[in-house]
Amino acid sequence: MFGTPETVIIGFDYLNATELEEMQRNLDLLYSTRAGTCPGDRNFGLEQTFESCPTNVARNLFALEVIEKTEIYEDKAEILNIEYTQAEDGNLTPKIIIGPKDPEDTEDADTEESEE
Numbered sequence: 320m321f322g323t324p325e326t327v328i329i330g331f332d333y334l335n336a337t338e339l340e341e342m343q344r345n346l347d348l349l350y351s352t353r354a355g356t357c358p359g360d361r362n363f364g365l366e367q368t369f370e371s372c373p374t375n376v377a378r379n380l381f382a383l384e385v386i387e388k389t390e391i392y393e394d395k396a397e398i399l400n401i402e403y404t405q406a407e408d409g410n411l412t413p414k415i416i417i418g419p420k421d422p423e424d425t426e427d428a429d430t431e432e433s434e435e
Contacts, residue, residue, distance in 0.1 A: 321370060321381065322412035324350045342396055346417065349392050350385065363392065374411065378403060385415060395420055 326346050352364030365388060369380035382401045389398055400416040 321377070322410050324413040324415050326350065326415045326417060342393060345393050346389065346396065349388055350415065378411070381413060389417075
């Protein structure tokens with residue numbers, strides 16, 4: 320039902336290309352891995368439960384999974400949008416638009432954790 324997601328990273332500081340390349344490599348790996356198949360971390364990757372759902376439900380479940388896993392495994396990035404193209408055979412190919420997470424959001428999360 321789903322093709323391999325295409326990731327597009329926008330709005331990053333391109334002077335620091337090595338960090339950008341590392342982030343894209345990490346996210347490409349995360350999005351192309353089936354959850355439960357990584358021996359070191361069975362939660363790494365995307366659950367595939369959305370594949371048997373109706374198209375509108377599958378899109379929402381996929382988007383939710385991508386957003387949650389990105390927050391866990393790549394905390395410097397945030398999902399800005401997910402667009403889909405549908406082939407004639409019914410397969411969906413998601414295009415994930417990613418931007419830099421606001422540094423203040425990261426600091427707020429760190430402050431909340433330390434207060435607890």
